[in-house]
Amino acid sequence: MIKKLLLMGLMSLLLAGCATGYHSFGYAGGYWDAKGPGKLTRVGFAANGYSKTDTVAVYLLYRCAELAKQQDKPYFLLYETIGLAISGVPTEVAYAPTSYGKPDGMVFVMFTNEKAPGALSTQEILDKYAAQVKGVKK
Amino acid sequence: MKVLTWALLLVTSLFLVGCVAPIQYQFQPGAAKAKINLQAARGSWMCLAGQRYNLVPDHAGYADLPADERIGLGRTYYYSDGFNTYRCMPDPAVTFVPKADVRYTANFEIRGQRCSISVFKEDESTPTGLDYERSIGVAKNGCP
Numbered sequence: 141m142i143k144k145l146l147l148m149g150l151m152s153l154l155l156a157g158c159a160t161g162y163h164s165f166g167y168a169g170g171y172w173d174a175k176g177p178g179k180l181t182r183v184g185f186a187a188n189g190y191s192k193t194d195t196v197a198v199y200l201l202y203r204c205a206e207l208a209k210q211q212d213k214p215y216f217l218l219y220e221t222i223g224l225a226i227s228g229v230p231t232e233v234a235y236a237p238t239s240y241g242k243p244d245g246m247v248f249v250m251f252t253n254e255k256a257p258g259a260l261s262t263q264e265i266l267d268k269y270a271a272q273v274k275g276v277k278k
Numbered sequence: 279m280k281v282l283t284w285a286l287l288l289v290t291s292l293f294l295v296g297c298v299a300p301i302q303y304q305f306q307p308g309a310a311k312a313k314i315n316l317q318a319a320r321g322s323w324m325c326l327a328g329q330r331y332n333l334v335p336d337h338a339g340y341a342d343l344p345a346d347e348r349i350g351l352g353r354t355y356y357y358s359d360g361f362n363t364y365r366c367m368p369d370p371a372v373t374f375v376p377k378a379d380v381r382y383t384a385n386f387e388i389r390g391q392r393c394s395i396s397v398f399k400e401d402e403s404t405p406t407g408l409d410y411e412r413s414i415g416v417a418k419n420g421c422p
Contacts, residue, residue, distance in 0.1 A: 176315065177317075177318055177383040177398065177400075177408060178383065178400060180407070222398055222406075223410070226406055226408055237389055237390040238391075244388070246389075250406065
């Protein structure tokens with residue numbers, strides 16, 4: 141019994157050393173999304189302290205593309221802030237700055253059928269990062 | 279004696295709850311109101327004339343605001359990682375003058391351990407459904 145408990149403890153410690161993987165938000169972090177404000181959608185990815193900020197940024201961008209695909213939208217516009225969204229200034233890159241020692245990124249997204257200036261292609265993003273995010277071979 | 283002790287404890291607790299419970303703004307009958315969506319800023323409070331008031335959203339996430347008064351909007355955010363507890367309060371906090379029957383939306387964010395709160399006007403005619411609120415001002419501690 142003691143051996144089992146020790147083994148469980150050791151496994152927990154080993155697992156705690158892993159970076160946050162690509163999954164929905166839970167105890168170890170993950171992606172989340174919420175409708176609003178307005179016609180925008182907030183999409184975020186929170187990771188643990190073992191995760192790299194550029195990896196989390198890719199996860200965040202990929203999640204936006206997944207949501208666009210779910211809504212049958214071939215394009216999406218990515219905004220860093222609401223103000224930039226109102227001003228119509230999209231970005232092509234997601235960022236995940238460190239907050240309290242952990243990468244934590246959030247963007248505002250508008251899903252669209254039109255290829256507006258600065259709009260990202262849903263399928264292109266999914267294809268580009270699938271291998272990195274899910275280990276899926278092209 | 280036991281019953282009396284418990285009754286005294288209950289009365290004291292009720293009294294203390296009344297002391298520490300956040301105050302809710304009481305609107306005068308027929309007073310002009312605006313609405314603010316707090317879904318992206320849960321737990322925000324309002325400051326009017328130096329007094330802080332709790333904002334209570336309805337099922338759709340909207341709380342009432344007094345119109346034509348400069349109010350401050352703030353939030354105190356606590357986060358614990360199991361070792362330390364962090365506290366973040368937007369500074370400067372935002373103030374604005376809500377107009378009657380207009381809908382606003384508040385947004386609370388933490389980026390790089392700095393938190394901020396912002397307010398936008400809801401406007402269905404724009405691509406985002408939002409517009410800048412022109413009466414925005416700033417104030418220390420969220421109280422104008």
